[in-house]
Amino acid sequence: MKLPTLKTKGKCCQISETPSNGLEKIVLVGNPNVGKSVLFNHFSNSYTIVSNYPGTTVEISKGDGTIAGKEYEIIDTPGMYSMLPITEEERVAQKYVLDEDAHVYLHVVDAKNLRRMLPLTIQLIEADVPLILVLNMMDEAEERGVEIDTQRLAQRLGIPVVSTVSTTGRGLKELEETIANYKPTQKHFIPNYGEEIESAIEKTVSSLNSEYRVAKRALAQLLLQKDLIAFEKIQRKEEEPERIGLIVDDSQAEHSEPLNLKIAIKRQDNVNEIIDSVMTQKEDREKAAEKKTHENENSISRRIDKLLIRPITGIPILLLILYFGLYKFVGVFAAGTVVDYLEGTLFGEQINPWVIANFNALVPYPVIQDLFVGEYGIFTQAITYAIALIMPLVGAFFIVFSIIEDTGYLPRLAMLIDRLFKKIGLSGRAVIPMVLGFGCVTMATMVTRTLETKRERVIASMLLALAIPCSAQLGVILGVLSFSSKALFIWAIVVFLELILIGFLASKVMSGEKPNFFVEMPPLRLPKISNVAIKTYSRMQWYFLEVLPLFIVASVVIWIGRLIGLFDIAVKLLAYPSQWIGLPAEAGVMFLFGFFRRDFGAAGLFDMYNAGMLTGVNIVVAAVTLTLFMPCIAQFMMTVKERGLKTAFAMAAFIFPSAFGVGFVVNYLLNYFGVIL
Numbered sequence: 194m195k196l197p198t199l200k201t202k203g204k205c206c207q208i209s210e211t212p213s214n215g216l217e218k219i220v221l222v223g224n225p226n227v228g229k230s231v232l233f234n235h236f237s238n239s240y241t242i243v244s245n246y247p248g249t250t251v252e253i254s255k256g257d258g259t260i261a262g263k264e265y266e267i268i269d270t271p272g273m274y275s276m277l278p279i280t281e282e283e284r285v286a287q288k289y290v291l292d293e294d295a296h297v298y299l300h301v302v303d304a305k306n307l308r309r310m311l312p313l314t315i316q317l318i319e320a321d322v323p324l325i326l327v328l329n330m331m332d333e334a335e336e337r338g339v340e341i342d343t344q345r346l347a348q349r350l351g352i353p354v355v356s357t358v359s360t361t362g363r364g365l366k367e368l369e370e371t372i373a374n375y376k377p378t379q380k381h382f383i384p385n386y387g388e389e390i391e392s393a394i395e396k397t398v399s400s401l402n403s404e405y406r407v408a409k410r411a412l413a414q415l416l417l418q419k420d421l422i423a424f425e426k427i428q429r430k431e432e433e434p435e436r437i438g439l440i441v442d443d444s445q446a447e448h449s450e451p452l453n454l455k456i457a458i459k460r461q462d463n464v465n466e467i468i469d470s471v472m473t474q475k476e477d478r479e480k481a482a483e484k485k486t487h488e489n490e491n492s493i494s495r496r497i498d499k500l501l502i503r504p505i506t507g508i509p510i511l512l513l514i515l516y517f518g519l520y521k522f523v524g525v526f527a528a529g530t531v532v533d534y535l536e537g538t539l540f541g542e543q544i545n546p547w548v549i550a551n552f553n554a555l556v557p558y559p560v561i562q563d564l565f566v567g568e569y570g571i572f573t574q575a576i577t578y579a580i581a582l583i584m585p586l587v588g589a590f591f592i593v594f595s596i597i598e599d600t601g602y603l604p605r606l607a608m609l610i611d612r613l614f615k616k617i618g619l620s621g622r623a624v625i626p627m628v629l630g631f632g633c634v635t636m637a638t639m640v641t642r643t644l645e646t647k648r649e650r651v652i653a654s655m656l657l658a659l660a661i662p663c664s665a666q667l668g669v670i671l672g673v674l675s676f677s678s679k680a681l682f683i684w685a686i687v688v689f690l691e692l693i694l695i696g697f698l699a700s701k702v703m704s705g706e707k708p709n710f711f712v713e714m715p716p717l718r719l720p721k722i723s724n725v726a727i728k729t730y731s732r733m734q735w736y737f738l739e740v741l742p743l744f745i746v747a748s749v750v751i752w753i754g755r756l757i758g759l760f761d762i763a764v765k766l767l768a769y770p771s772q773w774i775g776l777p778a779e780a781g782v783m784f785l786f787g788f789f790r791r792d793f794g795a796a797g798l799f800d801m802y803n804a805g806m807l808t809g810v811n812i813v814v815a816a817v818t819l820t821l822f823m824p825c826i827a828q829f830m831m832t833v834k835e836r837g838l839k840t841a842f843a844m845a846a847f848i849f850p851s852a853f854g855v856g857f858v859v860n861y862l863l864n865y866f867g868v869i870l
């Protein structure tokens with residue numbers, strides 16, 4: 194067998210090397226969207242985002258927490274479907290199981306889908322990690338008439354089992370006690386994979402000479418399924434990977450089906466047998482009536498699902514959500530009413546004049562005055578933009594976004610646009626990172642690791658950098674363009690067409706596997722106000738901490754640039770492409786801001802628009818050009834981290850000229866057809 198080589202260019206699979214604080218660890222693992230992060234937030238002093246779609250968590254989160262009087266380090270991992278990972282974030286979780294020493298692992302499962310979740314429990318048991326099974330979402334299981342004999346299940350598996358409803362706190366006391374009193378037991382369930390596979394496992398186990406943290410039986414299964422990390426592990430221990438490779442090849446040769454499929458089927462047989470002995474569906478009359486009500490509910494939610502997924506109804510619904518959620522709430526209400534008041538009245542007429550007057554009186558040096566309260570000053574520009582302009586827009590956007598996330602709409606949207614996405618080299622799976630991009634493109638670039646193929650990851654990162662405006666920028670642009678629905682429409686169509694065109698070309702140019710698409714449909718849930726509030730708050734805080742320093746740095750850089758004359762040169766140089774796309778020379782400043790962050794540039798656009806320096810056509814052209822810029826320095830760094838330096842620079846080299854190119858074409862066409870906005 195040709196030994197697989199592990200490419201670790203992206204930092205996906207590295208566990209952060211933060212020195213451990215010496216506390217015993219509790220690690221949450223399990224399928225995506227089962228409530229791991231809700232439990233993490235309950236147990237630890239940190240917060241991580243909770244949403245109703247699979248793949249919310251893509252990185253390890255850590256926090257400390259006290260359980261039954263003892264302090265532990267609590268660790269949340271990204272969801273994984275099996276110990277044999279497919280996507281990068283699953284790999285992050287797999288590494289954590291293979292490498293960490295923990296007091297206990299909590300395998301969190303969705304109780305209503307136990308049959309699908311238990312195979313991972315069995316794999317964890319076989320890996321011999323200290324384990325507690327948490328049957329979460331018991332409320333939804335009960336609603337569906339599912340009854341689970343937890344005691345019997347615990348007996349069968351040989352590990353503690355606790356049932357919980359993590360969102361209401363039910364069962365969490367018992368879970369805490371179980372964690373505190375946890376002692377590893379010897380008598381675990383051992384699945385039977387049938388003679389042939391068992392003998393292959395045995396042969397592989399006996400050829401492993403070193404000691405490993407996980408049981409050799411589990412490692413052998415990963416090797417038989419040609420898992421890269423497992424091979425890397427044995428290579429590090431100086432085993433004889435070639436010999437093991439031969440055993441794997443021999444075992445595979447004896448089977449007509451791939452070994453991983455065979456193993457998965459056999460494991461499921463074991464699970465089915467256990468489930469049949471511990472799970473019942475309520476059947477008496479009262480319960481039958483209950484079930485009927487539930488079926489009705491089910492058929493209603495199925496009908497809603499169909500409405501959301503079929504293009505003929507799904508697209509109008511999507512447009513309605515965009516119209517009310519984005520245009521009306523973020524564009525008209527937040528960017529219009531709220532920003533007008535904050536920037537125009539509160540900061541413009543009251544706070545800033547007061548600060549400027551007092552600062553100038555206190556510090557009589559024009560150079561220093563310029564740095565803090567001048568035209569591009571730290572207070573008058575950086576802080577004013579961040580608080581009065583960007584914050585209300587980001588806040589409004591995150592409220593809408595958190596509500597959409599919590600309902601479970603995103604996986605439905607993924608189904609709706611899967612077909613369109615296939616044309617641009619992506620699958621419906623990429624909908625989630627692309628939609629997240631409207632929140633923050635930097636964060637979304639990281640989420641592209643949930644995509645299965647490298648080709649898809651590169652195309653998605655590219656399109657994110659190119660054509661998806663983040664919340665702040667979208668807010669400002671919606672605010673500027675809401676003067677005319679025609680202008681907004683032209684902007685949206687141009688950006689959308691550019692996205693489709695570049696995606697289409699990239700998918701033709703880049704070779705690679707075509708992605709498969711399946712998505713798990715979580716039930717539609719009513720968003721919880723508390724969750725929406727805390728999510729919006731934590732995202733705004735995160736955002737604010739990221740943009741404010743950058744805006745301040747930009748003010749300082751511009752100040753230095755003005756002192757040494759570089760600023761004027763840059764503005765003069767940028768005046769050329771600005772004029773080239775029909776804008777006044779002053780617009781060069783806005784593009785200069787745009788290099789720091791697109792939203793900083795968009796804020797500059799907002800100011801020019803308010804000052805009446807631009808025509809309707811100018812505004813559309815400027816908005817299109819800015820949208821097609823690289824989003825911000827943070828996003829660029831993230832692309833370097835996830836996709837590598839070369840890819841990131843190649844993207845930037847393409848994006849900046851193409852942004853001005855498209856601006857040129859739009860300006861030309863609008864003038865040619867004599868469009869007046």
Ligand SMILES: Nc1nc2c(ncn2[C@@H]2O[C@H](COP(=O)(O)OP(=O)(O)OP(=O)(O)O)[C@@H](O)[C@H]2O)c(=O)[nH]1
Nearest residue numbers: 225226227228229230231244248249250272330359
């Ligand atoms: N009804 C009900 N909903 C729950 C329960 N636990 C979690 N949820 C909801 O399930 C969804 C997923 O929760 P998360 O904590 O984000 O799930 P996760 O396992 O961290 O998911 P990933 O990060 O995608 O792997 C959210 O909408 C939660 O509010 C529960 O016990 N009952």
Ligand SMILES: [Mg+2]
Nearest residue numbers: 229230249250
């Ligand atoms: Mg999570």
